[in-house]
Amino acid sequence: MKALRGVPLLTLLALTSCGIPATGVVEAGGPASGTLPLTPVYFVEDGALVTTPRTTTRPGDPEAALRLLMAGPLAGEGRLDGLSTEVPGVPTAMALPPATDEPGNTPSPDAPTVTVRGDAMTIRLPPGMDGLSDTGVRQIVCTAAAAYRLTRPSDATVTAEVTDGGGRRVTVSDEGCPER
Structure with a gap:
């Protein structure tokens, strides 16, 4: 019986002395990297909506996606740079407003706001963004809904109620938005 009591101690000693030295944290370069997150943004090409992937720091955020839409198409996007938009940019000469959910940032009156409850969105556009065409409204709804679905498939x-900067309200669904 005494011989069996020593077996666990011998096993423990054998396992801990396998020849691998104990070390602390080993710095071996920067953090892991990969592809940057993308969000779909809807522009117009040959009269139809098309989706264009844009790099974002906030995938799944409809407001961030709408700010990308308001920045307009970039050079080199689309076939033969044929993208356009029916959504006006920021109504003032200032740069696009920062994200509102970052610490220290307050909501900008020049930024679109999006409220989501289940499968219903309320999108409010800033003053100066009024008189949108039907295509412009579809760009906004498709972009906001696609961003939202990235993290909530x-x-x-x-269904989105869009209120433009002049107070006009339009209710549209994302049904019929081109696939991402």
Whole structure:
């Protein structure tokens, strides 16, 4: 019986002395990297909506996606640089407003706001963004809904009430938005 009591101690000693030295944290370069997150933004090409992937720091955020839409198409996007937009840019000469959910940032009156409850969105555009065409409204709804679905996949239709800068309200669904 005494011989069996020594077996666990011998096993423990054998396992801990396998020849691998104990070390602390070993610095071996920067953090892991990969592809940057993308969000779909809808522009117009040959009269139809098309999706264009844009790099974002906030995937799944409809407001961040709308700011990318308001920046307009970039050089080199689309076939033969044929993208356009029916969504006006920021109504003032200032740069696009910062994200509102970062510490220290307050909501900008020049930024679109999006409220989501289930599969219903309320999108409010800043003053000066009024008189949108039907295509412009579709660009906004498709962009906001596609961004939202990145982190909350669903087959349900998203319905959005868009209020432009002049107070006009339009209710549209994302049904019929081109696939991403």
